[in-house]
Amino acid sequence: MTSTPxxxxxxxxKKFGTTTALRNVALSVEQGEVVVLLGLxxxxxxxxxxxxxxxxLPTRGRVxxxxxxxxxxxxxxxxxxxxxxxxVFQSFELVPSLTVLENVLTxxxxxxRGPRFGLWGYSTALKxxxxxxLDRVGLAHLAYQRSDTLSGGQQQRVAxxxxxxxxxxxxxxxxxxxxxxxxxxxxxxxxxxxxxADAGLTVVCSLHQVDLALSWGDRIVGLRHGEVVLDTPTAxxxxxxxxxxxxxxxxxxxxxxxxxxxxxxxxxxxxxxTDVYEILADALDDTIxxxxxxxxxxxxxxxxNSPQWS
Ligand SMILES: Nc1ncnc2c1ncn2[C@@H]1O[C@H](COP(=O)(O)OP(=O)(O)OP(=O)(O)O)[C@@H](O)[C@H]1O
Numbered sequence: 347m348t349s350t351p352x353x354x355x356x357x358x359x360k361k362f363g364t365t366t367a368l369r370n371v372a373l374s375v376e377q378g379e380v381v382v383l384l385g386l387x388x389x390x391x392x393x394x395x396x397x398x399x400x401x402x403l404p405t406r407g408r409v410x411x412x413x414x415x416x417x418x419x420x421x422x423x424x425x426x427x428x429x430x431x432x433x434v435f436q437s438f439e440l441v442p443s444l445t446v447l448e449n450v451l452t453x454x455x456x457x458x459r460g461p462r463f464g465l466w467g468y469s470t471a472l473k474x475x476x477x478x479x480l481d482r483v484g485l486a487h488l489a490y491q492r493s494d495t496l497s498g499g500q501q502q503r504v505a506x507x508x509x510x511x512x513x514x515x516x517x518x519x520x521x522x523x524x525x526x527x528x529x530x531x532x533x534x535x536x537x538x539x540x541x542x543a544d545a546g547l548t549v550v551c552s553l554h555q556v557d558l559a560l561s562w563g564d565r566i567v568g569l570r571h572g573e574v575v576l577d578t579p580t581a582x583x584x585x586x587x588x589x590x591x592x593x594x595x596x597x598x599x600x601x602x603x604x605x606x607x608x609x610x611x612x613x614x615x616x617x618x619x620t621d622v623y624e625i626l627a628d629a630l631d632d633t634i635x636x637x638x639x640x641x642x643x644x645x646x647x648x649x650x651n652s653p654q655w656s
Contacts, residue, residue: 349376349377350413351374351375351376352375352376352377352411352412352515352516352548353373353374353375353398353409353410353411353516353548353550354373354374354375354408354409354410354411355371355372355373355374355394355397355398355407355408355409355410356372356407356408356409356410357370357371357372357406357407357408358370358371358372358394358397358404358406358407358408358409359371359404359405359406359407360390360393360397360402360404360405360572361405366572367390367393367572368390368393368394368397368404368572369571369572369573370407370573371390371394371407371569371572371573371574372574373394373567373574373577375548375550376548377546377548378546378547378548379548379549379564379565380539380542380548380549380551380562380563380564380565381549381550381551381563381564381565381566381567382551382552382553382559382562382563382565382566382567382580383395383550383551383552383553383567383569384552384553384554384556384559384566384567384568384569384576384588385552385554385568385569385570386554386570387554388571389569389570389571389572390569390571390572390573391520391521391552391554391569392520392521392552393572394552394569395433395518395520395550395552396520397409397416398411398416398431398516398518398550399411399416399427399428399431399433399518400416400419400424400427400428403416403417404417411427411431411516412427412430412431412515412516414427425456426456428456429456429512429514430512430514430515430516431514431515431516431517431518432453432509432510432512432514432516432517432518433509433517433518433519433520434502434505434506434509434517434518434519434520434522434538435505435520435522436520436521436522436524436525437525438498438501438502438504438505438525439505440493440494440501440504440505440508441493442492442493442494443492443494444492444493445489445490445491445492445493446480446485446488446489446490446491446492446493446496446504447473447476447477447480447489447490449493449504449505449508450476450479450480450504450507450508450511451468451472451473451476451511452508453507453508453509453510453511453512454468454472454475454476454511454512456512472511475511476489476507476511477489479507479510479511480504480507482507482510482541483503483504483506483507483510483537484503484537485500485503485504485507488500497530498525498526498527498530499526499527499529499530499533499534502522502523502526502530502534503534503537506534506537506538506541510541510545514547515547515548516547516548516549516550517538517541517542517547517548517549517550517551518549518550518551519538519549519550519551519552520551520552521552521553521554522534522535522538522551523535523553523558524554531558535558535562538551539562551563556585556588556589557585559580559588560580560583560585560588561580563580564579564580564581565577565578565579565580566578566579566580566583566588568588576588
């Protein structure tokens, strides 16, 4: 017997005016899966995530989440669905003037009736639960500090605790470490993975770093210009294969350069491993390969990170 997917996206196209952000996207996510949406800036990752809790509605196609067709929901029923889907943003979206504890408690607002006056408006039981979530993310000792006094990594931990107080079944994370330094990024991603495993959460997380996506997700869904160009378990993928897939879909040297930059060129070349440009070039046609610096068809082509062309 096959289980019903928790998330099902069928033939979704999303247009913003003349921009097509998503093109005929299909995606199914099963209970407990940890899926990475991987793609360059503007490939449609945020737009797809925002469809999964009704922040955006499709121009064409259907989105079903936790058995509900999102387009059919509004008002109380949409809020009810959103309360089962936690969302972690790149920019944390905390209220700077509130304490850490109050920020976490705002995640439970959907369950509270009547006015709230600071911490007094929340029950002792709820405050205890919020403190438990803060403890889970390692920040119980900062509960009464203003959130804008925290580091970026700490603020993202608060945002994770705020999502957890919803007791969500699905966790969506939109580039959760894009604003963080590498050390904080590693610890936040490890924390998210631990929490997902402990709570049996289904996670869909957008990232643009291939290394991180490969080491972190169960499955990678690659997007380019709003289209799904890859949907494969990470166990079946090597970094070179992901690069090749990106390479095959690059249509200009500028795109090729952006891809190589995303692939942390310096790190790869520094290790004396495979030359990213060589792998990409292998996957591209002669026109692109011939467009190396000094030989470029793109007048304004200027490589960053300066990897050597052989
Ligand atoms: N509200 C909007 N109005 C107009 N265009 C939009 C809107 N939201 C997204 N877009 C456009 O849709 C495309 C996909 O954007 P999206 O933010 O989903 O990409 P992304 O892969 O998440 O990029 P990034 O990694 O930079 O956040 C882009 O061309 C973007 O400019």
